[in-house]
Amino acid sequence: MNRDARRAHVVHTGTTWRSAVTLSFYRSAIAFGLVATLSAADGHGLFAPDFPSLFRAVCLTYLALAACLAGAALVHWPGLAVHLFVQILVDVVMIVLASFSGNGASGGLAMLLLAPLAAAGILLPSRLSGLLAALAALGLIGQEILRHWQLADAHTDFVQAGILGALYFATVFVAYGLARRIRVSDASAASHASQARDMAELNRRIIDRMQTGAIVVDANDRIQILNHAALELLDYSDAESPPATLTDLPPTLTETLATWRSRHAIPPLIEVAGRPLQPQFSALGGDETPTLIFLDDARRASEQAQQMKLMSLGRLTASIAHEIRNPLGAISHAEQLLAESPRLGADDRRLLAMIHRHCQRIDRIISDVLGLARRSAQQPRILELAAWVPEMVADYRETRDDPPQFSQMGDWPFHRVRFDPSQLRQVLFSLWDNSNRHARRDRAPRIELRAHIDANRNLVLDIVDDGPGIAPDLLDRILEPFFTTAADGTGLGLHIARELCEANGARLIPMNHARGACFRILLPRTIDEDPNS
Template structure:
């Protein structure tokens, strides 16, 4: 039982053919077998040199010749096995070394004894054994070789009457065997420790590289690595989304882009001519956000590779606007009481004047203007106050299909005024990925977009109807919601300004609805954009973040 345990432990610790150390060991054994094959061929060739005097020099010539021939046949057979693809394990190597030591001493016994030059080949076999198996088995090889050498010398002195100097020579060879064993074992252990250290460091480097790749891929800043000709060597997901998002959605881009968009290519050429110059913001396509690119060389001496950082300028603009509106919100919160008091007095006075029986139609029209603008001022105050009071998003994983059906029913109940009923055409694609967001905040965004869509659809077509389409992005990992109306659409000159605060084309609007909607989407790591797909009406798209990659 104990012997089986030791054997299993030894097999566990020894290299297997599938490991790098096992493959290296098999390669060394193949080289050693080539050496044995050459030696056996030379020994056979020497049989045909001066064969007449062999009887006088060799003790047992027939056994020697048979042993040399058998040794050649054994090595040739092993060489054929290795050539056929045989992978020796530790037991095969140990057996081969033991056979070498025993066969060499057998040849010494049948030839001229320990004084024969074949004794030097035993040192090579012991050394090879300690290189191939740097363990206590290597010491056993040396001990076996020393015992065999002393046994041959002692037998020759006792049985054949040879000189006792052969025992001294055998003892010297034994010392050489052990010296070779100890030295090579020490060297092999150091080499194994160095190899293990190198393998450990290589694994650490690979792990660090994987971690760096994951970090780079999850960064929101676009990162590109280019050559001097503008060919893309590396791009993270953010860079592909910023530069090629529109092309990917319309299937006009290959799986792995290698060529820069023309505006960025021109910026690279400008930077190469003047590295100290900062290029102007650019748009990869007419529907893309404004981007800012910063260039730097990875190799200062050769300058073969260029690192590019790409930032979405709309985020910077939004941050500036958010800071501005936050200050405005704090200011409004401070003076809201002072504004609402006179505003309430104005509204109350208008109501009292409206009750007067002596008002002519012109005066009543003026009172309507006062009431309408009073409501607008109050709405502006409420919206700006919402900016300063906005809470953090409490996101949860939501299945969009049932949520949208419930939202549609609830929203239509609030829009049923009897005169012009509202209609929402809901389309949900199959295999829709889930989305992670705050229900109340995204519901507020949807209500805002649906209200706008119904209003503009009624103004343009006379029908209060919009369409909601839920689908998945091109990679199938993120969900989106499209809200499309039947209105006149947005003029090309106004498309870049629709999300700016206080921008509106409706005299009754405050200009903060779409801005607040985008802010709420950004709080949920979603993106609200105006889609230009060439179809009539206006389409706003909410693209949600990956449900498993939200930061």
């Protein structure tokens, strides 16, 4: 596509029918003015055309054509470019004829072509508008030549006709240059506006897909932006309409924002719908500008910190495996060689038994820590507890020399959870081992399994034993790594159980029960409907 074609394309795409209608009304006004002037001048000598009959016929024809062109513009016929060219061509022909039949170039009627030619420069491509200017200039000079032949005593002014012809060209090209600059500026503004809209849409989609909740509140406390994460965190995901003003948000958040606006203090942790949230506020300008609110799920931040801790633990256990297990193997091997000596006395063998026992304990600690650090990624599945738990109980009883007695309490049939089966098995086995280890010794250990739905529609799974319970001052420490009250314990079983629960979105809570100790597993992603319904 060459340069003129590109310009024509820009002109045609930027021109509207409104311009054609406006030009039609201008033409109709000029034609009507000429007819009215001729009628008023009759008999008064105000205006004496050289060819009165021809001038009257030209004016009436011009008025009729103006009416026809106005009607065509209103119905958008024919194509826009053709219509505009025909309109201005009619102006050139009729005004040149009016100038010829009137008083020639010196009569002033030729000046009426300046406005249509300026419109041609604005609305038409450069070649068409230049053609119309050339036709107007040649027509004006031609009518002066014809008047000189027809009227021997008529005043002819070729100089003025030449000046008007040059003025026609100047008008067309100045109008075209200004219009082209305006069109380029409009195109640039439209391009920038389109880019701004695209960036705004891109930012909106990015904000909406953020895991951090984002809210923008203006100076009048109207909510301008509220992303999907914020709706989830504030428990508005199922609402018919999102909150529109600051007063529609939870009171704890609005009160924290009001405190921050007055003192700009670090906002504390708040709780919304049972979920701990960490808000952050930022003013987007001065005091009267919008405020940006970020909401982070404190549990998610805790999980991320937990993941970082596990990564550090993995590096630590690699060092432990290298630095401790090798010398431990040497000690254990030396102990076995010494145990084969026939010259050892009873005291020596007691000491060797102590060495053997503690070597095994250290080896179990290393194995537990390595198992924690090297556990595989979660592969959660939907588990129906009514069928899955009895299988685990049977499996546990088969693998233990002194298995406890199990009983199930609560409404189990329709409880389903989302959990990694192997990791839930490890959690339950660890909790049952702990219950079995601390159970009463005057009878077979008993473990009670209870399941119910709490007020927040979370599944609660309780493991209750009949032991002495947990000392109140140990409830906050019992899940810590390497904390144990048993002489032969590693202090990692319950800690690993808690880590596995948190990795699957659950919580392990130690507490006391009327019968003994209770370990509660809180599963927030419970599906408790009947799968067959």
